[in-house]
Amino acid sequence: MKPPAFDYIAADSIAMAVAALAEAGDDAKIIAGGQSLVPMLNFRMLRPSILVDINRIAGLDVIEETSGAIRIGALTRHYQLETSPLISRHLPVLSCAMTHVAHLAIRNRGTIGGSLAHADPAAELPMMALLLDAELRVASASGERTIAARDFFLGALTVDLASDEIITGIVLPKLPLRTGWGFAEVARRHGDFALAAVAATLTVSGGSIEQARIALTGVGPTALRGTEAEGLLIGHALEPDLTHRVVEAVRATIEPETDLHASSDYRRHLAGVLTGRALAAAWRRANESVA
Amino acid sequence: MSKTCEIGVTVNGTTHRAAVEPRLLLTDFLRHTLGLTGTHVGCEHGVCGACTVLIDGDSARACLMFAVQADGRSIETVESLGRIGQMNALQESFHEHHALQCGFCTPGMLMTATDLLRKYPLATDDDIRKGLSGNLCRCTGYEHIVKAIRAVVGKGHQRP
Secondary structure: OOOOOOEEEEOOOHHHHHHHHHHHHHHEEEEOOOOOHHHHHHOOOOOOOEEEEOOOOOOOOOEEEOOOEEEEEOOOEHHHHHHOHHHHHHOHHHHHHHOOOOOHHHHHHOEHHHHHHHOOOOOHHHHHHHHOOOEEEEEEOOEEEEEEHHHHEEEOOEEOOOOOOEEEEEEEEOOOOOEEEEEEEEOOOOOOOOOEEEEEEEEEEOOEEEEEEEEEEOOOOOOEEOHHHHHHHOOOOOOHHHHHHHHHHHHHHOOOOOOOOOOHHHHHHHHHHHHHHHHHHHHHHHHHHHO | OOOOEEEEEEEOOEEEEEEEOOOOEHHHHHHHHOOOOOOOOOOOOOOOOOOEEEEOOEEEEHHHOEHHHHOOOEEEOHHHOOEOOEOOHHHHHHHHOOOOOOOOOHHHHHHHHHHHHHHOOOOOHHHHHHHOOOOOOOOOOHHHHHHHHHHHOOOOOOOO
16 A cells, blocks of 8 residues: 655745645645545545645644634644643633544644545544634635635535645634533544534523534534524523433434444434533533633 | 655664655655664554654654655654663563563554653553554553553653
8 A cells, every 4th residue: 555656845835835736736735744645645545646745834833822812823733732721721622622533643743724624524623613613714826715614614525625725724713701611522442533523612691501502523424513403502591401402403403324333323312412411511611610 | 756855864863864755655764765674564544553653752653654754853663762681661561561462563552652651641541541542453462551551651751
């Protein structure tokens, strides 16, 4: 299993990377961490004639705080996110999610830009981008654009990114005050892709839920938000009856695939159970933050 | 054949210069070009962990990286840990706890454990098992591997 031959360009700036992509047409691929791309090359599922390596672009792996948001460079490794004090202070649900991404050797190399561009249907990062209302920054030789995560994921391994474009970073709004979070995942083995995973945030005011976000992965062609289920929560306290209705709404929304790892029914069942767990944790944390 | 690239890579403290084809995997560079056959090749798609090495101190799959990407980097392989008669504490612990049967997965286990011991407290056996979840032992000798790592937790592997 050896990759087919390709030419190699080590870009030292975004400008150089997008110029190389523009010149190559559809024949080039960006390599960042390579944790999804290199297996596909080794299996010869992909045969790009040029690899544009962005690992040496300085400043593309920075995590920084602005007044209302956290900006994360595309080359930031999963392990950096997992251990960043800025992330654990402002987006603790993201720190938690990163511990579920594959294994240390993969998290040391794998990048957030790469994970978002690859868009595996059972990966954690696309789910977190949806949960946290991320905006993606994208560049090409003809300019830059911003795209909301909710518009970015089009299908399994398919995103709104042209062959001459590169993700340069994401912007995640900080969680509002009085917000609790929960994350629950089931995988056959720690670090495997999720059979199903659910993340939730609840913002609580005066004992009732003011804002609710639920995101799921592993239960459809892309990660998704449980918009209908979120709506049921607004204006209420989290009681068992309400949780039950939300769980049923989530199960009714999704169409999981059956594969070698789990049946569609089992995944739908899991998504409900995990929704209940994530919501309970989010509710507990939100109320602790008020107390 | 695509154009070759000149690289300079430091492996276990020695800098090597070579002209490599871009598609040459780091595993093959280590094993075939440098003759360092301690790094094993199992699945060649990042699943088995046998080829785990340290790149600038961080564990990584050598089968998921090209040699050309290692230009200017420092690589540590299992050969850096110790020698027969002079093994490091982790290797001694593997020996003492019978943490290898056929030995195929051992280099990857050792390099993974080296990074885990530096980065995580590994307070429980469950933490060790989670840390090893990306390394397959087809002899299924995991119990002894966990014990061997448990025995050296907190004994000076942390980064200074």
